[in-house]
Amino acid sequence: MTVTADVADARTFEGVDLDVLATKIQTPFYAYSANAIRGRISGLRSAFHGLDLRICYAVKANSNIAILQLMAQQGVGADIVSLGEMQRSLKAGIPAACIVFSGVGKTGEEIGAALDAGVWRFNVESTDELALLQRIASARGVTARAAVRINPDVDAQTHAKISTGKAENKFGVSIDEARGWFAAAASMSHVRLDGLHAHIGSQILSLDPFREALRRVDDFRRQLEEAGHCIASVDIGGGLGVAYRRGVDRPIPIEDYAALVRETFADFGGTLVLEPGRYLVAEAGVLLTRAIRVKHGTDRSFLVVDAAMNDLLRPSLYDAWHEIVPLHDRSGTARYDVVGPVCETGDTFARDRALPTCEAGDLLLIGAAGAYGASMASTYNSRPLIAEVLLDDGRYAIIRRRQTFEEMIAGEQLAQAWHET
Numbered sequence: 391m392t393v394t395a396d397v398a399d400a401r402t403f404e405g406v407d408l409d410v411l412a413t414k415i416q417t418p419f420y421a422y423s424a425n426a427i428r429g430r431i432s433g434l435r436s437a438f439h440g441l442d443l444r445i446c447y448a449v450k451a452n453s454n455i456a457i458l459q460l461m462a463q464q465g466v467g468a469d470i471v472s473l474g475e476m477q478r479s480l481k482a483g484i485p486a487a488c489i490v491f492s493g494v495g496k497t498g499e500e501i502g503a504a505l506d507a508g509v510w511r512f513n514v515e516s517t518d519e520l521a522l523l524q525r526i527a528s529a530r531g532v533t534a535r536a537a538v539r540i541n542p543d544v545d546a547q548t549h550a551k552i553s554t555g556k557a558e559n560k561f562g563v564s565i566d567e568a569r570g571w572f573a574a575a576a577s578m579s580h581v582r583l584d585g586l587h588a589h590i591g592s593q594i595l596s597l598d599p600f601r602e603a604l605r606r607v608d609d610f611r612r613q614l615e616e617a618g619h620c621i622a623s624v625d626i627g628g629g630l631g632v633a634y635r636r637g638v639d640r641p642i643p644i645e646d647y648a649a650l651v652r653e654t655f656a657d658f659g660g661t662l663v664l665e666p667g668r669y670l671v672a673e674a675g676v677l678l679t680r681a682i683r684v685k686h687g688t689d690r691s692f693l694v695v696d697a698a699m700n701d702l703l704r705p706s707l708y709d710a711w712h713e714i715v716p717l718h719d720r721s722g723t724a725r726y727d728v729v730g731p732v733c734e735t736g737d738t739f740a741r742d743r744a745l746p747t748c749e750a751g752d753l754l755l756i757g758a759a760g761a762y763g764a765s766m767a768s769t770y771n772s773r774p775l776i777a778e779v780l781l782d783d784g785r786y787a788i789i790r791r792r793q794t795f796e797e798m799i800a801g802e803q804l805a806q807a808w809h810e811t
């Protein structure tokens with residue numbers, strides 16, 4: 391379901407009455423629709439029908455193990471960026487052979503553990519990392535499969551903090567540098583370099599940057615093949631944007647994206663890899679929160695809710711816009727700054743937003759919160775980690791209960807035992 395402003399519609403999500411759910415689970419909490427996620431996966435599959443395609447879900451978007459279990463059940467692999475994400479994926483049933491390992495800062499420990507687990511591919515992002523991969527694989531007597539992450543120097547036309555494919559960004563290497571890697575590949579006894587990878591950014595709403603980046607990747611792929619190199623896979627990353635703001639954000643129709651990929655890689659005989667994160671889960675999730683109070687300031691009215699920036703960071707971090715829908719029918723409207731209880735001015739979900747008049751105790755829904763929501767949550771201001779619930783055909787399952795105070799401080803201790811270094 392995409393969240394609608396129609397209160398009657400918004401109240402029921404995946405066949406579950408949210409008012410009733412919020413009497414059973416204390417707000418704030420996230421609720422995700424399993425069917426919405428399945429729908430996105432099958433839509434993606436049918437758009438790419440007939441191609442040799444692997445979908446590796448970007449775990450960072452929502453790393454709850456129940457979401458990863460859903461991906462595993464649908465035959466979706468994982469794109470990971472840390473050992474923790476690998477362990478989550480394996481625990482949820484995603485086979486190591488369906489995991490790609492991306493990230494600019496892989497450590498020796500992480501590379502070793504990923505080799506031991508048998509991950510499918512390393513998306514390598516620097517010369518230093520390539521040399522480290524060779525050393526660690528050699529010490530273990532195994533061959534690592536690797537793709538070079540290319541930085542195609544394309545402006546993804548998205549928020550600067552989620553743009554990754556410009557030369558000034560830390561990600562990937564230039565095509566010239568990658569060419570040198572392939573020239574030297576024969577001397578790498580324990581790395582099989584036979585893949586290309588590019589991910590230019592997130593929440594991309596225009597085909598143009600994809601067109602330009604994919605063209606550069608494919609031109610390079612042809613040059614490599616003409617020079618006699620085998621390219622077994624091209625990983626085109628994630629980045630597909632979603633509709634946070636109805637009528638304003640116009641996501642790329644998936645068929646158009648698939649048509650571009652088909653056309654660009656028409657004569658490529660290997661495997662294409664997609665790493666969608668946001669596209670699969672963002673619109674499948676909502677954040678339920680209750681109004682604590684309405685505070686009338688000198689300048690404006692504040693609707694203080696029980697969710698905060700530690701639960702959903704996107705508005706504070708990226709000035710992201712999320713739909714906010716009060717789930718009551720009270721008549722009249724008012725303008726509010728919708729804020730959380732955290733002691734930061736940035737703890738603001740919306741500014742000067744026109745909403746149906748609200749009172750303390752009202753339940754509100756924050757839309758399209760399934761990606762980069764719970765996975766970015768923290769305990770800032772000593773607020774325990776938020777709960778998460780999965781909804782499926784009228785039923786619900788708690789997939790993360792709210793953290794207790796004891797769990798929140800587990801690992802901390804009073805300074806009693808002092809050691810000399």
Ligand SMILES: Cc1ncc(COP(=O)(O)O)c(C=O)c1O
Nearest residue numbers: 448589592628629665666667668
């Ligand atoms: C390497 C890589 N692949 C895929 C993704 C997923 O991006 P999105 O959620 O926009 O699809 C990211 C996001 O940062 C990424 O860094």
